[in-house]
Amino acid sequence: MTTNPAVRTRFAPSPTGYLHIGGARTTLYSWLFARHHGGTFVLRIEDTDEVRSTAESVTAILDSISWLGLDWDEGPLDFEHEKGPCGSYYQMKRLSSYQEQTKRLLDEGKAYRCYCTREETDAARQAAKAAGQPVPEDPCRRLSDAQRRSNEAAGRKPAVRFIMPDEGETVVDDLIRGQVHFENRLAPDLVIQKTTGGPTYNFACVCDDHAMRISHVIRGDEHLSNTPAQMRIYEALGWQPPKFAHLSMILGPDGTKLSKRHGATSVTEYRDQGFLPEALRNYLALLGWSNTESRQLFAPDELVAAFDLPGCQKNPATFDPVKLAWMNGEYMRALAPADIVKRAEPFLKEAGLFPPPPGPSLERLAALEREKFKLLPDVPGRVDFFYRETELTDKARKTLAAPEAKTVLAGLTELLTAFEPFTEKPLEEAIRAFCARKSLKPGQVFHPLRAAVSGRADGPTLFLMLELLGREAVLARLRKTSAGLGPN
RNA sequence: GCCCCCAUCGUCUAACGGUUAGGACGCGGCCCUUUCAAGGCUGAAACAUGGGUUCGAUUCCCGUUGGGGGCACCA
Numbered sequence: 001m002t003t004n005p006a007v008r009t010r011f012a013p014s015p016t017g018y019l020h021i022g023g024a025r026t027t028l029y030s031w032l033f034a035r036h037h038g039g040t041f042v043l044r045i046e047d048t049d050e051v052r053s054t055a056e057s058v059t060a061i062l063d064s065i066s067w068l069g070l071d072w073d074e075g076p077l078d079f080e081h082e083k084g085p086c087g088s089y090y091q092m093k094r095l096s097s098y099q100e101q102t103k104r105l106l107d108e109g110k111a112y113r114c115y116c117t118r119e120e121t122d123a124a125r126q127a128a129k130a131a132g133q134p135v136p137e138d139p140c141r142r143l144s145d146a147q148r149r150s151n152e153a154a155g156r157k158p159a160v161r162f163i164m165p166d167e168g169e170t171v172v173d174d175l176i177r178g179q180v181h182f183e184n185r186l187a188p189d190l191v192i193q194k195t196t197g198g199p200t201y202n203f204a205c206v207c208d209d210h211a212m213r214i215s216h217v218i219r220g221d222e223h224l225s226n227t228p229a230q231m232r233i234y235e236a237l238g239w240q241p242p243k244f245a246h247l248s249m250i251l252g253p254d255g256t257k258l259s260k261r262h263g264a265t266s267v268t269e270y271r272d273q274g275f276l277p278e279a280l281r282n283y284l285a286l287l288g289w290s291n292t293e294s295r296q297l298f299a300p301d302e303l304v305a306a307f308d309l310p311g312c313q314k315n316p317a318t319f320d321p322v323k324l325a326w327m328n329g330e331y332m333r334a335l336a337p338a339d340i341v342k343r344a345e346p347f348l349k350e351a352g353l354f355p356p357p358p359g360p361s362l363e364r365l366a367a368l369e370r371e372k373f374k375l376l377p378d379v380p381g382r383v384d385f386f387y388r389e390t391e392l393t394d395k396a397r398k399t400l401a402a403p404e405a406k407t408v409l410a411g412l413t414e415l416l417t418a419f420e421p422f423t424e425k426p427l428e429e430a431i432r433a434f435c436a437r438k439s440l441k442p443g444q445v446f447h448p449l450r451a452a453v454s455g456r457a458d459g460p461t462l463f464l465m466l467e468l469l470g471r472e473a474v475l476a477r478l479r480k481t482s483a484g485l486g487p488n
Numbered sequence: 489g490c491c492c493c494c495a496u497c498g499u500c501u502a503a504c505g506g507u508u509a510g511g512a513c514g515c516g517g518c519c520c521u522u523u524c525a526a527g528g529c530u531g532a533a534a535c536a537u538g539g540g541u542u543c544g545a546u547u548c549c550c551g552u553u554g555g556g557g558g559c560a561c562c563a
Contacts, residue, residue: 014563049562118561134490159561177493186491186559194561201563225492225558248494248556255555283500286512290501294511313501315494316556323500323513333526371526382524399523428522446522458524 007039008215011065011072012205014046015057018266019064021258021319022220022250025284029247030218031070032285032307042212043075045090046205048198053092055079064267068277069300074212086212091204098199098207101237102160102192110236111192113158114140115151125188135188160193162203162233170228175216175245176312182228190229202226206233209242218245218309221316245309248288248316258319270324274347274376279328288313297330329374337367344379351380357387360468368460368468385454386469389477395457396450400485404440405448409482411438412449413475422471428463452481 009030013023034041043065047053058079065072074084082089105111116124116139128136138161143151151158165184172180192203199207209217224246234241252262264270270280278300285303286296289311298306332340341348341362348354348362356362365383366373372382384390392400399405415434419427435445450462453474459465466474 012563016563046563052562114561121561129489161561180492182492188559191561196561198561200561205563221493221557223558223563226563246493251556253499257556286500288500292502294500294502296500296512313494317501318499320499320513326513329526369525372524395523442522450523456524460524462522 004038005040006215007034007037008042008213009034009039009218010042010044010209010212010214012044012046012208012219013061014049014052014201015054015061016049016052017057017060018268019061021265021267021270021284023061024064024068024267024280025250025287026218026220026247027065027070028068028281028284029289029307029312030216031072032304033216033218033245033309035304036307039215040073041071042084042086042214043072043089044208044212045076046201047090047092048201048204050092050196050198060268064271067271068267068281070281091199091208094204094208094211095198097211098193098204099197101207102199102203105162105192105236106160108236111160111162112138112141112143112189113148114138114161114189114191115143115148115156115158116140134186138189141189157195159191159195161189162192162229162236164189164229164232170231172224172227172231172244174224174227175243175309177224177246177314180224180227182225184228187229190233192233202230203233206230206237206239210234210237210239214242216245217242218247221246221249245312247312248314250287251316251318253318253320255318262319263321274344274378275324275328276331276343276376279331280324282331283324283327287317287319297327325374332373332375332378333371335370337363337370340366340370340373340379344376347377348380351377351384353380353384353387359387359470364468365460368464382459385456385459389480390455392451392481393456396455399447399451399457400481402444402448404444406482406485408438408440408445408448409452409478409485412445413478413482416471416475416478419471422467424463424467427466431463449478453477 011023011027011030013019019027031041033039043062045058047058058076062076062078074086075089076082088094102111106113121138124136124139128134140158140161141163164187168184170182170184172182174180190202191200193199208214227244227246231241250258252258254262258265264273267280271277281300282298282303285298285307289307290313291306291311295306335343344366345354348356353362362383365386366379369379369382373379411434412431415430416422416427419430431445431449432442435442438445446462447457450459450465451457453469454465460468
């Protein structure tokens with residue numbers, strides 16, 4: 001991979017919860033873009049919301065990103081350690097750098113201290129709105145020294161506001177959307193430092209993207225309207241802004257922003273449901289990005305090679321769990337049986353099948369059933385009856401309700417009691433001969449046999465299944481099921 | 489309410505002025521088959537709408553409608 005120092009992207013989550021599907025996609029695109037161009041991918045934790053940020057969220061987010069197979073060149077390694085030359089990558093550890101820039105803007109008259117309370121600001125905005133003015137001028141913008149002193153004397157703690165231009169427009173040149181124009185008179189003076197002394201998001205973000213030499217800011221659509229203000233800050237500080245690329249939102253099935261009421265929205269939930277990270281990654285890559293061939297399946301390195309911003313979609317995309325499940329099945333089928341078992345281990349454990357009870361090897365069974373697995377829990381789900389008797393499914397019950405079922409099972413029990421060798425081919429020949437002898441259609445025999453022995457109406461190829469189950473289990477279940485059918 | 493973005497099958501999307509509007513998921517049918525899958529073949533299914541521009545618009549421009557996002561001392 002060629003390295004390209006000119007490309008540096010970042011993902012900057014605020015640690016106030018799990019990694020959301022939308023965040024995962026943003027991370028993926030930033031990572032893919034960096035990797036595609038041989039650049040650097042940076043992870044930064046935006047923990048300036050003192051009340052909502054938690055250490056657990058940091059860990060959860062890092063875990064989710066790693067689980068997706070994405071790595072970062074700079075950023076936190078865990079809650080204690082970090083790597084990279086632009087540290088710290090936690091905003092709360094960079095407080096002095098924001099204060100330094102705030103001071104600069106204050107000194108240069110590009111920002112001012114604002115003593116208004118939340119209520120006063122709200123009231124002023126309401127009044128302006130009623131008067132048909134889009135944005136009121138902040139009274140603190142032209143405070144006299146005496147007024148300032150009296151505010152200080154009254155114990156009021158100031159926030160710092162950045163002066164936005166009163167006229168003209170700010171143009172964001174977005175890599176995905178093109179030029180987007182914003183009227184400056186509509187933008188109020190932005191708080192850059194809270195009364196607590198901490199920076200606000202839009203300010204910290206600018207300072208850090210500059211300090212970390214970020215070249216391409218790839219982020220969600222919800223930030224597009226923040227961008228003009230950020231650009232004004234870059235300008236005031238005399239900094240070159242990065243290039244911006246705003247990704248459209250991910251919507252739920254009802255067309256509104258994907259949220260918890262639509263079902264699983266965090267990466268961990270998908271992991272826990274038994275999705276493979278490579279499948280989720282592939283699916284997310286396609287949700288808002290495409291290639292001219294409309295290709296669907298990409299190995300990780302193929303994705304890196306193919307991905308670029310021009311393929312990104314401008315319109316929002318609806319998340320489709322059904323297609324995700326299909327894709328997961330594709331990846332499951334591509335796995336070697338031993339890998340299927342390995343990946344499914346947590347789910348096998350949960351089902352009490354790991355370590356496996358006596359019986360055929362899990363690997364053998366995984367090979368037998370592999371094309372039916374869609375999700376990891378399907379592994380124990382389809383294979384459990386080899387190790388233990390299971391409840392009859394409704395369909396199996398129906399099959400066994402056929403009038404001839406009981407006599408068929410009785411006949412088979414008799415046939416198989418001393419049958420040798422108890423292996424696939426001979427069993428098939430013998431059972432087909434049995435059908436002929438009794439003038440029964442194969443289906444009339446095969447179906448109840450399968451149902452009685454496996455407890456279900458679908459499953460592996462019948463005669464191999466009998467072989468793997470072994471004579472003892474087959475006969476025991478034949479008898480038990482038969483008894484359960486009651487007198488004929 | 490104001491600002492911004494967006495608009496091709498149900499969904500994800502291809503097309504970059506001239507195509508029988510292509511692919512994928514899902515759905516239907518057929519084949520394969522002891523079941524369920526997988527696989528193969530196949531079918532139904534889309535250019536939101538009204539004006540322009542043009543010899544010609546899905547494609548370019550404007551309006552309408554619809555959807556989304558933003559308007560915090562939250563990120």
